[in-house]
Amino acid sequence: MAKNIKILIVDDHQLIIEGILTALKNIDGLTTETCNNCDEAFSKIKTAVHDVPFDILFTDLSFDNVTENSTLDGGESLIKAIRNLNIDIKVGIITGHTETNRIFNVVQNLEPITYLLKDKCNTEELQFAISKMMKNEMYYSHEVHQKLLKRALVEIQMDEVAIQILKELPKHPKISNLEGVIKKDDGSLLKIRSIENKLAKLRTDLQANNNTHLVLKAIELGIID
Incomplete structure (x- = not known):
């Protein structure tokens, strides 16, 4: 990867964040920051626009640490907020949600450029996904791709x-x-x-x-x- 790539990782479980950071540590040219809630992530992304913007956002969909004071209640709200401000950032999802209907709705409504599954994601897949994202090319993990194909086929039938x-x-x-x-x-x-x-x-x-x-x-x- 020629240019330095700035990535924000958002997840409410520190062990997941550490796992993703470990998977990314041997990839050259990456600068990573992390957040454990979507309000903080949104603030970081907005602030960075005026300095060194983030190239890539990796976020989970569901957050257990949402409170009544939270403005954004999850990854979907975060993505919508970013889109509403027309912030130029490539959106990727890393989640445990494998339900076909959830995947289908997220892809249809939010059009993330990448959708990865936590339990299947490794350094090789992350590196491949990042390289695709920087070329503005979509990458969905194999299981996600299969579920989308099945859902589309069922809809036709x-x-x-x-x-x-x-x-x-x-x-x-x-x-x-x-x-x-x-x-x-x-x-x-x-x-x-x-x-x-x-x-x-x-x-x-x-x-x-x-x-x-x-x-x-x-x-x-x-x-x-």
């Missing part, structure tokens, strides 16, 4: 009938009770055989063992609440 079935399924103890409830696009009601066939396809598409598992998968993927 979902139609209004499938979503109706998934929403109604937890409300009815018997599948037969869904007859007379699920409507086609033309307003006509779906017969039980068609509902059962649709459920079988959904279980296959979402790799669910049974209907209860299917609902849990749909919730995890953010298809239903």
